Amino acid sequence: MQKPFALIIILLVVELILALFTGPYSCEGGLQAYFYYGIAVLLISVVILLFYKGWTPNRKLLYIVLSILASAITWILGFFMGDFSILCSLF
Numbered sequence: 001m002q003k004p005f006a007l008i009i010i011l012l013v014v015e016l017i018l019a020l021f022t023g024p025y026s027c028e029g030g031l032q033a034y035f036y037y038g039i040a041v042l043l044i045s046v047v048i049l050l051f052y053k054g055w056t057p058n059r060k061l062l063y064i065v066l067s068i069l070a071s072a073i074t075w076i077l078g079f080f081m082g083d084f085s086i087l088c089s090l091f
């Protein structure tokens with residue numbers, strides 16, 4: 001496995017672990033922390049792939065789109081795994 005993919009997989013696994021720890025505290029700031037970490041993972045993975053050398057521009061674009069998709073799916077999966085509550089922020 002190439003180095004950028006290993007870094008991105010580590011970031012996504014940490015995102016799932018963070019969901020388990022911040023889920024019970026979603027009304028006390030856990031939801032905000034999980035949201036901002038998801039945005040950070042998205043940006044970091046795009047930057048890692050953007051500056052990786054040795055790929056054609058088409059391949060870079062493909063990997064960036066796949067990375068964004070994987071990050072979004074992981075964030076949604078973590079949202080359900082962490083059992084976040086959004087009703088506390090509505091009232």
